[in-house]
Amino acid sequence: MIRAAEQRLQPVVRKTPMLNSPFLDEIAGRQVLVKAECLQHTGSFKFRGGYSALSGLPDIKGVIAYSSGNHAQGVALAAQMHGVEAVIIMPGDAPVSKIENTKALGAKVVLYNRATEDRDALGAELADQSNLTLVKPFDEPLVIAGQGTTGLEIATQAAEFSVAEAQVLVPCGGGGLASGISLALAAEAPAMLVRPVEPAEFDDAARSLALGERVSNTRLSGSICDAIITQSPGEITFPIMQKHCGSGLVVSEDECLKTMALAFSYLKIIIEPGGAVALAAALFHSDEIEGDTVICVATGGNVDADMFARALAKHP
Amino acid sequence: MIRAAEQRLQPVVRKTPMLNSPFLDEIAGRQVLVKAECLQHTGSFKFRGGYSALSGLPDIKGVIAYSSGNHAQGVALAAQMHGVEAVIIMPGDAPVSKIENTKALGAKVVLYNRATEDRDALGAELADQSNLTLVKPFDEPLVIAGQGTTGLEIATQAAEFSVAEAQVLVPCGGGGLASGISLALAAEAPAMLVRPVEPAEFDDAARSLALGERVSNTRLSGSICDAIITQSPGEITFPIMQKHCGSGLVVSEDECLKTMALAFSYLKIIIEPGGAVALAAALFHSDEIEGDTVICVATGGNVDADMFARALAKHP
Structure with missing residues (x-):
């Protein structure tokens, strides 16, 4: 399925x-x-899964998706490219730029309260009412396959650096990207090991594993x-991660901000x-990692200017 | 010479x-x-010219270069890769990060006063004294050839977008990049026209043309x-620009800062x-440009955090 998604995504x-x-x-x-997926269309890897779903599902009249913003933009652009309607359910506390860009890509945005409302139930309800196809953010094989194409590219690009063996660190929400990459690498670069990474206090994947x-x-x-804040790993993604991923890693928010500043200085990416x-x-956790090379996926760059300025102030 | 430089640079x-x-x-x-040369090694296209010179000049024992910072880092890394000494003459008002990164790449940095000292004379004097080879920032055929490899990539990548005809806007200091790209495109994509771009009040190339x-x-x-602040176009670069480039364009500093903020939002690059x-x-000057497609080179990303924060504050 990942190779089929790669074919559909290629153009x-x-x-x-x-980098x-x-x-x-x-x-x-x-x-x-650093695999710079922040440079992907819509500013995150999520375009891969969105386009994979839109191009792989038969007879779609329109789509509905729930998302904190990156899946939203990925699905919105993919829907626009397929000429179909997109309705996106987003938390009211998502970065303003993510909400605005999703609208600008032609999607209808419905806001919900992340703390009190269940986005899964809301999505299912709206899909029933409107005859739109729900594209789940991670627990959907076509989406996992789309995200997995990142893994095929990692295998090829690492080989250009003469790297066959490495731990591959992947930011983890519901596990769509981590599971997809781990499946791709199991086939293409079996000496690589995916390890999901999460922020402290939201480490459901690390604890579940x-x-x-x-x-x-x-x-x-x-x-x-x-x-990458989700309730728990997915029903479909978790068994894949159990089979193919190593243990999870956890970082602090302060370490994230410092990393954003270092990527500004040394990689020139947001x-x-x-x-x-x-x-x-x-x-910042090199003692928890093994090997001469570590590969990191920089999954997205959709951050508001004030948050980025906050990161720059942490510049060493 | 550009194709030969491409061969040496390829690995x-x-x-x-x-993007x-x-x-x-x-x-x-x-x-x-947008050709994102800010993602090049050392954060600017200057690595191309520096490496082209180091790999193309015979029997180099060490190099000396004068630079506001990007040529400095390009030459410093190229020298490090060739295992030879590098001495770099930099203006005292260059961004701190450029000076520090040049030192960190193993070069010896000599600071001069941009307003009162002549860097050409200083460079020639130090080269005489120390038996180092001077690598000029733009008026050197091997450097122009290295920068020109950017043009070969632009021709190939534009073709992937089915673009054969376009104005190609190139930031212009001494004209090494503009002349190099214009030579490459004259051979590979003759329907493309390079136009040098400069900041207002420092538009020596536009006025010279x-x-x-x-x-x-x-x-x-x-x-x-x-x-991109230089005294005038180069002796070697100017005749090339006269033959192959269109008229110059001039932008304001405020337009540069707004552009940095827009690239932050929509391209995720610094x-x-x-x-x-x-x-x-x-x-911001679309009425001065012709054609359905415009190609822009984003030449570098070596900016201090406080200047970038200033740009973010201009966010629309």
Whole structure:
């Protein structure tokens, strides 16, 4: 399914660069390669899954999706490219730029309260009413396959650096990207090991992997890492992660902000807080990582200017 | 010479992406493609020219260069990769990060006063004393050839967007990049026209092209576009620009800062003020440009955090 998604995505997806810097290598104590998916269309890898779903599902009249903003924009652009309607359910506390850009891509946006309303139920209800097809953010095979195309590119690009063996750190919300990449690498680069990375206090995937069963976060708001805050790993994604991923890593919000500032200085890319957790783990938790090379996915760059200015103020 | 430089650079250079955004297209009123050389090694295209010179000159024991910071870092990294010494003469008012990064790449940095000292004379004197080879920032055929490799990539990447005809806006200091790209495109994409872009009050290239002779700027400091402030177009670069380039474009500092903020939002890349002039012209001077597509080179991203925060404050 990942290879089929790659075929459908080939004419439209941006093959994002694998970046590096001697300055980051020095901080991390090993070679650091950064897969810059913040440079993907709509500013995050989510375009891959959205386009994979739109192009892979038969007879779509329109789509509905719930999202903190990145899946929203990915689905909105994919729907626009397919000439169909998109309705997106977004939390009211999502970054303003994510809400505005989703609207500008032609989608109808419905806001909900992240703390008190269940977006899954809301999505199902609206889909029933409106005859739109629900595109789930992670627990959907076509979406996982789309995100998995990132893994195919990582395998190819790492080989260009003569790297066959590495831990691959992946920011983790519901686990669509981590599970997709882990499946791709199991086939294409079996000496690579995906490790999901989350912010402290929202480490449902790390705890679930450690316990061997899906557990939930106690709260679902109040993190600057809005892009990767989910209740728990997915029903479909978790068994894949159990089979193919290593243990989870956890970073602090302060480490995310410092990482955003270091990526500004040494990679010249914008990373949002949730997209920075993997590189943050590589830079500030190197004793929890093994190997000469670590690969980090920078998943998105959709951050408001005031939050980015806050990160720059943390500049070392 | 450009094709030979491409061969030497091939194993080490980063093939930077050609980025775009529907939001920028809308502002510009035409398709905008951005060649993101800020993602090049050392954060600017200057690595191309530096590496081209180091790999193309015979029997180098060490190099000396004068630079406001981007050529400095490009030459410093190229020297480090060739295992030879680098001495870099930099203006005391260059961004702190450029000076520090040049030192961190192993170069010896000598500071001079941009307003009162002649860097050409200082460079020649130090080269004589120390038996180092002077690598000029633009008036050196091997450097022009290295920068010209950007043009070969632009021709290939534009073709992937089915674009054969376009004005190609290039930030212009001494004209090494503009002349190099114009030579490459004359061979590879003859329906493309390079137009140099400069900041207001430092528009020596635009005035020189209009007058048909090299004229100088009245001052050499006091611009936020430090990377592209030079006295006049080069002796070697100017005749090439006269033959192959269209008329120059001029933008304001305020337009540069706004452009940096828009690139933050819609491309997720860091552009420094001098590297933003081409995209600024595309966005804010569209009536001075012709054609359905405009290609802009974002030449560098080496900007201090406080200057970038100043740009973010201009966010529309």
